[in-house]
Amino acid sequence: xxxxxVDAAPLVRxxxxxxxxxxxxxxxxDPHPRALPEGLPTNVEGIERFARGIVEAxxxxxxxxxxxxxxxxxFGSSGVAALERLRAxxxxxxxxxxxxxxxxxxxxxxxxxAALFGHLAADAVTLSPYLGEDAIEPFLEHEDxxxxxxxxxxxxxxxxxxxxxxxxxxxxxxxxxxxxxxxxGGRVGLVVGATRPDDxxxxxxxxxxxxxxxxxxxxxxxxxxxxxxCCHGTDAPGLVNVSRAISKASSRxxxxxxxxxxxxxxxxxxxxxxxxxxx
Amino acid sequence: xxxxxVDAAPLVRxxxxxxxxxxxxxxxxDPHPRALPEGLPTNVEGIERFARGIVEAxxxxxxxxxxxxxxxxxFGSSGVAALERLRAxxxxxxxxxxxxxxxxxxxxxxxxxAALFGHLAADAVTLSPYLGEDAIEPFLEHEDxxxxxxxxxxxxxxxxxxxxxxxxxxxxxxxxxxxxxxxxGGRVGLVVGATRPDDxxxxxxxxxxxxxxxxxxxxxxxxxxxxxxCCHGTDAPGLVNVSRAISKASSRxxxxxxxxxxxxxxxxxxxxxxxxxxx
Numbered sequence: 001x002x003x004x005x006v007d008a009a010p011l012v013r014x015x016x017x018x019x020x021x022x023x024x025x026x027x028x029x030d031p032h033p034r035a036l037p038e039g040l041p042t043n044v045e046g047i048e049r050f051a052r053g054i055v056e057a058x059x060x061x062x063x064x065x066x067x068x069x070x071x072x073x074x075f076g077s078s079g080v081a082a083l084e085r086l087r088a089x090x091x092x093x094x095x096x097x098x099x100x101x102x103x104x105x106x107x108x109x110x111x112x113x114a115a116l117f118g119h120l121a122a123d124a125v126t127l128s129p130y131l132g133e134d135a136i137e138p139f140l141e142h143e144d145x146x147x148x149x150x151x152x153x154x155x156x157x158x159x160x161x162x163x164x165x166x167x168x169x170x171x172x173x174x175x176x177x178x179x180x181x182x183x184x185g186g187r188v189g190l191v192v193g194a195t196r197p198d199d200x201x202x203x204x205x206x207x208x209x210x211x212x213x214x215x216x217x218x219x220x221x222x223x224x225x226x227x228x229x230c231c232h233g234t235d236a237p238g239l240v241n242v243s244r245a246i247s248k249a250s251s252r253x254x255x256x257x258x259x260x261x262x263x264x265x266x267x268x269x270x271x272x273x274x275x276x277x278x279x
Numbered sequence: 280x281x282x283x284x285v286d287a288a289p290l291v292r293x294x295x296x297x298x299x300x301x302x303x304x305x306x307x308x309d310p311h312p313r314a315l316p317e318g319l320p321t322n323v324e325g326i327e328r329f330a331r332g333i334v335e336a337x338x339x340x341x342x343x344x345x346x347x348x349x350x351x352x353x354f355g356s357s358g359v360a361a362l363e364r365l366r367a368x369x370x371x372x373x374x375x376x377x378x379x380x381x382x383x384x385x386x387x388x389x390x391x392x393a394a395l396f397g398h399l400a401a402d403a404v405t406l407s408p409y410l411g412e413d414a415i416e417p418f419l420e421h422e423d424x425x426x427x428x429x430x431x432x433x434x435x436x437x438x439x440x441x442x443x444x445x446x447x448x449x450x451x452x453x454x455x456x457x458x459x460x461x462x463x464g465g466r467v468g469l470v471v472g473a474t475r476p477d478d479x480x481x482x483x484x485x486x487x488x489x490x491x492x493x494x495x496x497x498x499x500x501x502x503x504x505x506x507x508x509c510c511h512g513t514d515a516p517g518l519v520n521v522s523r524a525i526s527k528a529s530s531r532x533x534x535x536x537x538x539x540x541x542x543x544x545x546x547x548x549x550x551x552x553x554x555x556x557x558x
Contacts, residue, residue: 030387032386068387070381070383071387073390074390074391074397074398075394076359076363076394076399077357077359077360078356079394080356081355081356101381101382101383102349102380103380103407103409104347104349105432105433105434106434107309108347108350109349111349111350112349112353115352115353115354115358118353120355128382128407128409129409129440130382130408130409131432131434131436131437131440131441132434132436132441134434134436134437135434135436150409153409153410155410155411155414157410157411157412157413157414160411160412160457161409161410161411161450161454161457162411164445165446167443167444171440171443171445171450174443175440178440
């Protein structure tokens, strides 16, 4: 693929865009072939057209975009080629997160970083903490890029491992503290699901530094307020990811208009919440 | 890519091949562009030629092959295309593990399974436990395929998270017990590094069921005996992965002969150890 040109260092770009939009909206792109709008083919072409259509319609309201690489990898090399084209055509001032949740030993982590930060020119990636710092630090060798380490995810079985008791706390709290203490300055954030607002607030108090990437927010859910409220990491800004509430706002042939309208409404609501919260 | 034909259900094939070879050797393929033999280009072509050359020279001595996908993904769609070609040409009676260490929420896990079990027709994959059962079970929807869940890895910082104390045990022991209790029958094994033989033995006693996939074994390391000794899961056979001691037996133009000789020696040594251990 062609070299990708960007405006400025990722966090500089993100801060500028957040200031302009007034809302920490991250646009989630997770195109499942079974959940495409009517009229799109359920193959790699459909996935690419859908992802491009959502970006075109909704990204002006979002500070960042989070693309889950699994939905492209499912189609092998032709899916990865589609991801390369999609990425190359993203607006240059958008903060681009590749949601890959990788976690491997040092030399392998270096190659995943070459794939995601080098080849695909992501601004940020998501990583698993399970292998410790060896799995994180090779990514930080890529100047100015950002990583989000999984702390508490938003899926039903997240608690099986992440809530295990470690020295009087839960494992995900221990992971959050480890990240906050080991890497300061904003380049290592945390993934914290929005499904339990109380947990989100508690974790924000426990680790004031790292920026949070908050998935699991629905269109109207009361969790939106808690998610926006925790986007004030002292080291780096946070982001609230919304996927289906935008990309599946309609499954008919008005899906692009509906996605644009849903994103605009979310931007406005987040801006309002941010003002109420005094920021 | 073309449909891939295989002989029989993965564990049936693995057991047949183990019985024939008498050694649980798994051939690790982790081609780093900086560590290719002299004369190979440090690009995707070099990676593919190296991987193919190692398989050609050494796989007859191995029950399984473990390919780390990161080294192909680093080259984007052209790297994944090389992996597709490599996979399609593997011997049909070899047990093929794709080392991907994925771990994501249900619908995403389903797409990773489509990539690795569907598109690339792996017999087995490695997975992270951090997201709980949601990240594992979509893979088990693929009939007869095998997954290895990370318990204790072999890297320097493995202990940071994996050795945290949980209810009087270490996190990786808790993960191993969770896997052993939740999924019986041999389709869910564990990744347990060989770097600390005592831990390996202790874990084998703690969870007698799951097959172990044991990375981190060097050419002559004393850990080989402990690794072979733990390859007797009561539910499924185990495998000892060797990468560099075979693939980097020589970095000159005799690299293929050297890899073949190293694999033959390892097969013989493992067979001998297995006999000593009374199996």
